[in-house]
Amino acid sequence: MQLLRTLCQFPAPSGNEAALAAFLLDYVRREQAGWRVQPQVLADDARFQDCILLVFGEPRTAVFAHLDSIGFMVRYGRELVPIGGPRAEAGYRLVGRDGQGEIDCELTVDAETGALGYEFSREIERGTELTFRCDFRATATTVQSCYLDNRLGVWNALRLCETLENGIVAFSCWEEHGGGSVAYLAQYIYENYGVRQALISDITWVSEGVRPGRGCAISLRDSLIPRRAYVERIRRIAEQSGIPFQLEVEGGGGSDAKELQRAAQPWDWCFVGAPEDNVHSPNELVDKRDIESMLALYRVLLEKL
Known part of the structure; x- marks a missing residue:
């Protein structure tokens, strides 16, 4: 495998x-x-x-x-939009990379609106793609x-x-x-x-x-x-x-x-x-x-x- x-x-x-x-x-x-x-x-x-x-x-x-x-793309600020149809549950670990370095963050889901976002130590550059962290x-x-x-x-x-x-x-x-x-x-x-x-x-x-x-x-x-x-x-x-x-x-x-x-x-x-x-x-x-x-x-x- x-x-x-x-x-x-x-x-x-x-x-x-x-x-x-x-x-x-x-x-x-x-x-x-x-x-x-x-x-x-x-x-x-x-x-x-x-x-x-x-x-x-x-x-x-x-x-x-x-x-x-499938995956996610950073919109503006801390917003995410889906790529394809990913399952979105708060706490999923997402990884990626932008011009400032490596990213390992958590997916957030607004309980009222269902809006997607991320929790990370800084704002991620817009247009950055995030994918599920692989645990094979x-x-x-x-x-x-x-x-x-x-x-x-x-x-x-x-x-x-x-x-x-x-x-x-x-x-x-x-x-x-x-x-x-x-x-x-x-x-x-x-x-x-x-x-x-x-x-x-x-x-x-x-x-x-x-x-x-x-x-x-x-x-x-x-x-x-x-x-x-x-x-x-x-x-x-x-x-x-x-x-x-x-x-x-x-x-x-x-x-x-x-x-x-x-x-x-x-x-x-x-x-x-x-x-x-x-x-x-x-x-x-x-x-x-x-x-x-x-x-x-x-x-x-x-x-x-």
Whole structure:
């Protein structure tokens, strides 16, 4: 779990993913010699900003994993505004850095208005981003930390690269706060490789119907509905593989699939990811059996789809 621990410790709130992207590029350069196939690495500011594309062999399927996380931004004085949809409870420890130095402060929540702020020895410079302080905890059966959504999805994609022969792995930005990058990534992939089917390597939530330890979730719908014929192909492959999985049906939520659904190209997509408890908090919790199920299923799906 050392790679996952490192990924969770990187501050990368939506819009400021550059440092994490640089780490991933360095990781790929160091590790790819041991992978089954060495990918074409596409990463330049003019075309992709802080996103990264890894192209293996003759791709048929693209895997999307978003780099960014939720967080907070300093407004004026001691006010905070959320980045994405973080859980906000008074006392959460937030960290960051501004022109005056390192920051380790506490989140405050006004009991009457719900307004967010911080408690610190000085005022923090406006525009400074604050993220949950990382306390990574791994036991024999679980992993708990901030930002498992979506550093676990990124971890899954990187581990998939070790054995991937044909496929595209796309690391996207801004998913937690409105999206935007998948639109141009999807267009580039479609126009240059003819790929139009995708898997979303992201983390969903534990619910009354999706329980920890019973395998990763194949989502039949969230706020959007994927094309049923494509989802049924994935379901049949999963059933034949013998890998544990659960079917998810929700009425809300979303992912990088939002931009694929609305693309000008005919993309098929399906969300396949492990469920977590304590969503968007410093204490996100995932069962290791679901992590194993997720990676195993992705390896089979990228081979069979």
